[in-house]
Amino acid sequence: MNLKTLAEALGLSQTTVSRALNGYPEVSAATRRRVEEAAAQMGYRPNSRAKGLATGRAMLIGQVIPTSTEHEMVNPVFGDFVAGASQNLARAGYDILLTRVPGDDEGKVYREFRARGAVDGVIVQAPAVNDERIALLNEIGLPFVVHGRSTGVDVPYSWIDVNNTQAFRRATEFLIQLGHRRIALINGLERMDFAFRRRKGYTRALEAAGLTPDPILMCTDEMTEEFGFKKTRHMLSLDDPPTAIICSSILSAIGIRRALQEAGLVMGRDLSVITHDDDLSYLKNGQDLPIFTATRSSVRMAGELLADALVQLISAPDEGPITRLLEAQLVVGSSTGPAPIQAARLG
Amino acid sequence: MNLKTLAEALGLSQTTVSRALNGYPEVSAATRRRVEEAAAQMGYRPNSRAKGLATGRAMLIGQVIPTSTEHEMVNPVFGDFVAGASQNLARAGYDILLTRVPGDDEGKVYREFRARGAVDGVIVQAPAVNDERIALLNEIGLPFVVHGRSTGVDVPYSWIDVNNTQAFRRATEFLIQLGHRRIALINGLERMDFAFRRRKGYTRALEAAGLTPDPILMCTDEMTEEFGFKKTRHMLSLDDPPTAIICSSILSAIGIRRALQEAGLVMGRDLSVITHDDDLSYLKNGQDLPIFTATRSSVRMAGELLADALVQLISAPDEGPITRLLEAQLVVGSSTGPAPIQAARLG
DNA sequence: TCAGTTATCCAAAGCGCTTTGAAAAACGGT
DNA sequence: ACCGTTTTTCAAAGCGCTTTGGATAACTGA
Structure with missing residues (x-):
């Protein structure tokens, strides 16, 4: 069923049928209804590629699967x-074109997107510090929104980010107020911008309280469960172990919990833990009674906001970049408590 | 940069340039190289939609984001x-078209895929028992491969599945051999085929050992961490609590661990746990020293196999359905051990 | 040299839609 | 009845590619 046969069946021209279905005013109400009914009844849908070719728009948003090259x-x-x-993109008629990066060259994919006209815009994930993708996308003129920011890039671009610095600063302050002095940081890869900023917030809070950040208590890697486990186990074996840990991912926080369990320690009493919580649907931290004290920010909502921003950017490219900074919520659970007495005295 | 300008720049016709780039024999080696070099140098890429329109193929595979309607x-x-x-699809030149289902009607999306010619085939996730999507896709003639099977559907279709029945049967037998008699099942939603089959394997192993499955020890829901936690906590409070639990997801298994920790019990000693493990990249169970004894089957590899199968199905639709049953590996970790003495005696 | 192949290239049609520019029909006012 | 407007409809061009059916050029062997 294509436009031609539908038009013939109705005894109308393709022009009229097309206009009727696309809401143009140059068609009578009666004809429009007749066309719409026939289209619905015959299950007519305009061919995506033909429509795209005629309109010059793909109605697709490019998204590279965010995989770390390391592991x-x-x-x-x-x-x-x-x-x-995709929920919010769907509202505007867009689908997502998902692709994987062969090797390491995401820029190549973006160039190809552009050259092929495959997508109308892209969402950029996991920006690093000094991320070179931003300059590239600006250069080739493909509309894009970044999920996060990139420290060191000072050309204007559209982004939506969580205030990571502030979130980890607050989390650290919270622990300091509870009497903790030896506070560890189990962070993501610090060439990633979010991890870089979280460390900054952590460090600033320590320094503001007159504490010196201790390199022994700071580590950075891919945020797996195992990473949290191993690092915690190691830190517990130190001469002067931490009384609290701040962690960048709930998955690693689960690893921390496992290490504590293994050591026979009670989380929240013997050692306090604060984690960042992306509010993942399959790994809820608990609403009323959170397991972990956490800096919470819904990544799903971020997806919705980025979608809206990108749609707007595509429809009005000259209105300048869209930026938005989201504040994470500090939710207090049972994984934090006052610093153990002796540790507080020693500190 | 389109074909026309490239052809003009080369002083050739569009036909010749197109043929040169697509590897047709009717073009001299010298011309081909000249064309290829110019194309590379000028960054020419054929427009996706135009190519698709001309060839009648979208080079896209449809994939609905698998979200449970409940939560x-x-x-x-x-x-x-x-x-x-997407890794294996990319090799064959395909990208993934990702879309979300508005409301609950995945069938509507497939019909639209077909009518719009938006994709060349689809991957069907999370088949339920008697899944009606299979009949629909057969009816509308959209090539598809199912990730899993659907009990009750007896028309032929292509699928790749883990042998869930066998995996859970073996896991249950393993626990029985360790002396366990009260074995609980924390399962996924049993209208899902995989969960239905896992329960079957579990039940069969119990019955083969002369044990009667106890409804009190069987539960089914969305496999979150919290579900594992709550159900375990509840089961531990029973008069005759289980000495072992079989679980359908490593996330729920983590919840089980949390419940055990809370109750002051040691996993593998006081209570044994076996979980299914999809070998997720961000939640590794450990290779040499697995945390959980598990029935392991890589979901990533399943993705690769499904991609290959679908590509083949599209290129040779008449060769009949492709099916493949993968065996899960039983890896023994530290979460299982002999049944506690008193429980074994009582049982 | 010339007819018969074969290698090489091309003009034009077609994929299914939108959209421009124009024509036909309907309308309103005199 | 007639003319100027407005409404409604349409034919045809164009989006950028592939592919069919020729045409031309370059080789053969006699």
């Missing part, structure tokens, strides 16, 4: 993010 | 699955 790990927030994004 | 939860295996699938 081929897929970002665990990807599912929730894309669910949020 | 809007995105399937946690989705990221790894799609990473595997």
Whole structure:
């Protein structure tokens, strides 16, 4: 069923049928209804590629699957993010074109997107510090929104980000107020912008309280469960172990919990833990009674906001970049408590 | 840069340039190289939509984001699955078209895919028992491969599945051999085919050992961490609590661990746990020293296999359905051990 | 040299839609 | 009845590619 046969069946021209279905005013109400009914009844849908070719728009948003090159790990927030994004993109008639990067060259994919006219815009995930993708996308003129920011890039671009610095600063302050002095940081890869900023917030809070950040208590890697486990186990074996840990991912926080369990320690009493919580649908921290004290920010909502921003950017490219900074919520659970007495005295 | 300008720049016809780039024999080696070099140098890429319109193929595979309608939860295996699938699809020149289902009607999306010619085939996730999507896709003639099977559907269709029945039967037998008699099942939603089959395997093993499955020890829901936690906590409070639990997801198994920790019990000693493990990249169970004894099957590899199968199915639709049953590996970790003495005696 | 192949290239049609520019029909006012 | 407007409809061009059916050029062997 294509436009031609539908038009013939109705005894109308393709022009009229097309206009009737696309809401143009140059068609009588009666004809429009007749066309719409026939289209619905015959299950007519305009061919995507033909429509795209004629209009010059793909109605597709490009999205590269965010995998770390180190361990081929897929970002665990990807599912929730894309669910949020595609929900709002769908409202505007867009679908997501998902692709994987062969090797390491995401820029190549973007160039190809552009040259092939495959997508109308892209969402950029997991920006690094000084991320070179932003300059590239600006250069080739493909509309894009970044999920996060990139420290060191000072050309204007559209982004939506969580205030990571502030979130981890507050979390650290919270622990300091509870009497903690030895506070560890189990962070993501610090060439990633979010991790870089979280460390900054952590460090600033320590320094503001007159504490010196201790390199022994700071580590950075891919945020797996195992990473949290191993690092915690190691830190507990130190001469002067931490009384609290701040962690960048709930998955690693689960690893922390496992290490504590193994050591026979009670989380929240013997050692306090605060984690960032992306509010993943399959790993809820609990609403009323959170397991972990956490800096919470829904990644799914971020997906929705990025989708809206990108749609707007595509429809009005000259209105300048869209930026939005989201504040994470500090939710207090049972994983934090006052610093153990002796530790507080020693500190 | 389009074909026309490229052809003009080369002083050739569009036909020749197109043929040169697509590897047709009717073009001299010298001309071909000249064309290829110019195309590379000028960054020419054929427009996706124009090419698709001319060839009648979209070079896109449809994929609906697998969210449960109940809790809007995105399937946690989705990221790894799609990473595997898109890797192998990319090799054959396909990208993934990702879309969300408005409301609950996935069939509507498939019909639209077909009518719009938006995709060349689809991957069907999370089949239920008697899944009606299979009949629909057969009816509308859209090539598809199912990730899993659907008990009760007896028309032929292509699928790739883990042998869930066998996996859970073996896991249950393993526990029985360790002396366990009170074995609980924390399962996924049993209208899902995989959960239905796992329960079958579990039940069969019990019955083969002369044990009667106890409804009190069987529960089914969305497989979150919290579900594992709450159910375990509840089961531990029973008069005759289980000495072992079989669980359908490593996330829920983590919840089980938390409940045990809370109750002051040691996993593997006081209570044994076996979980299914999809070998998620962000939640590794450990290779040499697995945390959980598990029935392991890589969902990423499943994605790769499904991609290959679908590509083949599209290129040779008449060769009949492709089916493949994968055996899960039983890996023994530290979460299982002999049944506690008194429980074994009582049982 | 010339007819018969074969290698090489091309003009034009077609994929299914939108959209421009024009024509036909309907309308309103005199 | 007639003319100027407005409403309604349409034919045809164009989006950028592939592919069919020729045409031309370059080789053969006699």
